[in-house]
Amino acid sequence: MQRGILIDDARQQRRADYAPWVLFAVPLGALLIQVYLPLFRPLPFVRYIELPLLATIYFAIMRRSQLQGLAIGMLLGLAQDSLFYQKIGMYGIAKTMVGYFSASVGLQFDVENAFVRIVLALVFYLFHQFLYWVLQRGLLDQPVPFDLPRELVLAMVNAIIAMALYHLLDKLRRRE
Amino acid sequence: MESLFARYRNILLLLLALFGQILLLAWQVKSDNDVPLVRVWAVSAVTPVASLLENMRHGTTGFFSNYFDLRDAREQSRDLRSERDRLKVENQILKDELAAAQRAQAMAGFQTRTPSKMIGARVIGEASGMGTRSVLIDRGTTSGVRRGMAVVTPDGIVGKVLAVYRTASQVLAVTDPAFAAGVESQKSHARGVLKGLGSSGARVDYVGSGQKVEVGELFFTSGEDRVFPRGLPAGKVTSVKDTANFQEIQIAPAWTTLAPEEVLVILDPVHQSIPEATPTESPVFLAPDAATTAQAPTTHGTQANTLMEQYRKVGEAQKHVFGEGLPGSKPPDFNLKLPVVTPVPVKPAVAVPAPVPPPVPPRQP
Numbered sequence: 001m002q003r004g005i006l007i008d009d010a011r012q013q014r015r016a017d018y019a020p021w022v023l024f025a026v027p028l029g030a031l032l033i034q035v036y037l038p039l040f041r042p043l044p045f046v047r048y049i050e051l052p053l054l055a056t057i058y059f060a061i062m063r064r065s066q067l068q069g070l071a072i073g074m075l076l077g078l079a080q081d082s083l084f085y086q087k088i089g090m091y092g093i094a095k096t097m098v099g100y101f102s103a104s105v106g107l108q109f110d111v112e113n114a115f116v117r118i119v120l121a122l123v124f125y126l127f128h129q130f131l132y133w134v135l136q137r138g139l140l141d142q143p144v145p146f147d148l149p150r151e152l153v154l155a156m157v158n159a160i161i162a163m164a165l166y167h168l169l170d171k172l173r174r175r176e
Numbered sequence: 177m178e179s180l181f182a183r184y185r186n187i188l189l190l191l192l193a194l195f196g197q198i199l200l201l202a203w204q205v206k207s208d209n210d211v212p213l214v215r216v217w218a219v220s221a222v223t224p225v226a227s228l229l230e231n232m233r234h235g236t237t238g239f240f241s242n243y244f245d246l247r248d249a250r251e252q253s254r255d256l257r258s259e260r261d262r263l264k265v266e267n268q269i270l271k272d273e274l275a276a277a278q279r280a281q282a283m284a285g286f287q288t289r290t291p292s293k294m295i296g297a298r299v300i301g302e303a304s305g306m307g308t309r310s311v312l313i314d315r316g317t318t319s320g321v322r323r324g325m326a327v328v329t330p331d332g333i334v335g336k337v338l339a340v341y342r343t344a345s346q347v348l349a350v351t352d353p354a355f356a357a358g359v360e361s362q363k364s365h366a367r368g369v370l371k372g373l374g375s376s377g378a379r380v381d382y383v384g385s386g387q388k389v390e391v392g393e394l395f396f397t398s399g400e401d402r403v404f405p406r407g408l409p410a411g412k413v414t415s416v417k418d419t420a421n422f423q424e425i426q427i428a429p430a431w432t433t434l435a436p437e438e439v440l441v442i443l444d445p446v447h448q449s450i451p452e453a454t455p456t457e458s459p460v461f462l463a464p465d466a467a468t469t470a471q472a473p474t475t476h477g478t479q480a481n482t483l484m485e486q487y488r489k490v491g492e493a494q495k496h497v498f499g500e501g502l503p504g505s506k507p508p509d510f511n512l513k514l515p516v517v518t519p520v521p522v523k524p525a526v527a528v529p530a531p532v533p534p535p536v537p538p539r540q541p
Contacts, residue, residue, distance in 0.1 A: 032225055066186040074193055082218030088211045089201035093194055100190045139201050 016062040017174040023059070026169065027076050030055040035083050048154050050125060052076045052091075053098065054162045057124050058169055060099045061106030061117075073099025087140060094131040098124050112170075114163055121162035125155040279438055286330035286440070292405050293444035295319055297327075299437055300344065309349040309374075311335070315441055316343045324403055326442040332409035332430030333357065333397060334439050345441075350410075350429045351378055358400035359410045363453050364388045367398055368425070370410055378411060380425040385418050395427055396450045405445035 030051035037046040056076050060069025077095030081088040102124050109116045129151050136142045181188065200211065287294050297319075301312035315321045317340055327334040327347045335355060338348040348355050355372040359380055366387035368380040380395060393413045399406030411427035418424075491498055496508040 028221070028225065032222060032229065035222065036229055067189060070186075070190055070193060074197070078197075078214060079218045079221070082215040083222060087201055087204050088214050089197040089204070092197045093201075096190065096193050096197065100186070135201075139198070140205065 015064040016170075018059075018172060019174060022172045023072075026172070027052065027055050027059075027072065027079075031076065031079055031083065034080070048157065049161055050128070050158055051165075052080050053095065053125060053128050054121060054158060054165055056095050056099045057102045057121055057162070058166055060103035061111040061120060062173075064103065064107055064111075066100050066103045069099035069103030070096055071099070073097070090132060090135050090140070093135060094128050097131060098128050101127070114167075117166050118159045118163050122155045122159040125158045126151060129155075276437070282330045283438060283440060291446035291448055292442045293446075294328075294440040294442050295321070297321075297345075297439050297441050299439060309352050309372075310338060311347045311349060311439075313345050313347055313439060313441070314343065316341045316345050318342055319441075320443055321345050321441050326404045326408075326445060327439050328404075328408055328442060329430065329439055332411060333404055334430075336403050337441065347439075356401070357404050357410065358398040359395040360398040360406075360450060361387075361389050361413075362394045362396060362450060363390065365450070367400070368395075370395065370427070370429075373426075377414070378427050378429050380413075380427055381422065383423045383425055385421060385423055387423070389413060389416050389423060389425055391416055393453075399445075399447045403445075405442065405447045407448035407450050 033046065034049075034051050056069070056073045059072045060066075063069065073095035074092055077090075077092035078088060080091040080095070084091070102120060105120065109120075111117065111120070130146065133144065133146045136144055203209070204211065283296060287296075295315060297313040297315040299311050300314045302309075311334075313327070321337060321340050323337055323340050325337040327336060333350055335347045335349040335352070336357075337345050339346040350357070350370070350372055351374060352372040353374055355370075355378075357370045358367065359370045360367050361383075364387055366383045366389055368383040370378050370380050372378050383389060391413050395410040395413065397404035397406055397408040397410055404410075409430065411429040413425055414428050415426040416423055487498065490496070490508050490510055494508045
């Protein structure tokens with residue numbers, strides 16, 4: 001089991017390469033879906049799917065670069081803050097940290113393993129939500145509760161969606 | 177120093193990014209200001225794509241909405257069509273049942289009126305060949321049917337029993353060339369022999385050229401053939417052609433115009449009289465006869481009074497109250513023969529005697 005998920009050969013250390021348009025279009029698409037799809041009356045549940053977060057985690061772990069994870073997370077977070085019309089920096093800080101740490105953790109694991117991906121998505125979703133909650137309470141002084149059972153369920157849902165999404169995004173990788 | 181920075185570059189950049197954002201947040205919170213520039217960038221990046229998506233969504237939902245509307249309309253149309261077809265079938269079944277009930281009623285009435293002993297039978301098959309025609313009925317020896325018995329309906333003769341089996345019989349139709357029966361015309365009582373002509377009907381032979389037979393006149397069975405009792409309708413004359421010795425008379429038997437589902441087999445024939453000819457074109461009235469009303473004596477009343485009196489009499493005779501029936505209810509029968517209405521004469525006003533002048537005394541010379 002341990003051998004399956006941890007890096008044990010050179011192939012697993014290779015960083016994934018993507019066309020520039022993928023690095024631009026996928027985060028933008030994630031943002032658009034996050035902002036736009038909940039407007040559809042039959043699709044209100046889409047707001048619970050954190051596609052920008054899942055995109056951040058994916059590119060961070062696949063690029064195997066803390067700086068790139070940091071940059072993608074920060075840009076996506078700030079854009080999300082701007083579009084959601086809230087204090088700029090809330091999602092920015094949360095996603096910056098998620099991008100950085102997911103890339104750090106991803107360096108230790110075989111990130112092409114579906115189980116690893118699910119666990120990373122689940123853990124970092126919870127981490128992101130918790131961080132956001134802390135920022136809300138600490139920086140904005142907003143006494144909002146942290147609904148752990150609800151967040152756990154949403155984390156699992158997002159993890160399952162992440163598995164399918166990452167499988168699709170793998171198709172956009174450049175051939176080696 | 178440089179190697180230290182290189183070593184901790186990533187974490188330092190992270191801290192820098194976080195610090196910068198925290199500062200931005202703090203500034204926003206403290207000054208209650210926004211960072212419009214960042215929002216403008218983000219919104220500008222997203223808006224064109226969002227507009228495009230919205231237009232696509234609008235077009236797509238419009239298309240699908242129209243599609244589903246059309247599909248619903250089509251389904252509704254299909255449902256309505258099937259409902260209409262079902263109602264048509266139901267209507268036809270009800271019509272058939274009504275017709276069967278009317279036929280049964282007519283049969284029962286005919287059986288009651290006719291002195292001959294009869295038994296009802298159902299037509300279960302028909303055999304039509306080159307000019308020949310026979311039917312199969314569901315009565316046989318077990319029901320008392322014998323060969324040569326007459327088969328009739330209230331509309332007229334159908335044929336005679338050709339072969340009898342235990343539970344079925346074969347009937348030779350009146351239009352079959354092998355069929356023959358003695359007949360008599362209704363008005364002039366001209367006698368002849370009715371013979372089938374295949375599918376084209378029947379003719380009456382051996383009617384002398386001196387005897388008067390009219391088109392439209394009815395022929396009845398004469399009872400001379402010992403198959404059909406006297407007085408049953410045989411057919412209506414369609415053409416008459418005078419030749420040297422006999423007339424060529426074509427008739428249309430009831431069998432050619434009707435396809436009976438039920439027939440009557442005459443078990444014990446009893447002769448009856450041929451009914452008197454009645455005026456064929458008697459008028460049908462849906463209101464009191466205007467001619468009668470016009471001809472009615474109007475001594476002192478107006479024509480409207482007479483007409484009202486007609487209505488009153490018709491209503492009284494049938495216990496019908498005018499103005500109370502719902503639309504579609506049965507109207508009174510205006511064809512009833514009522515006694516001629518004699519309008520009630522308007523009583524003249526009582527004459528007041530003129531005041532008698534006082535007697536004038538004779539003038540004295």
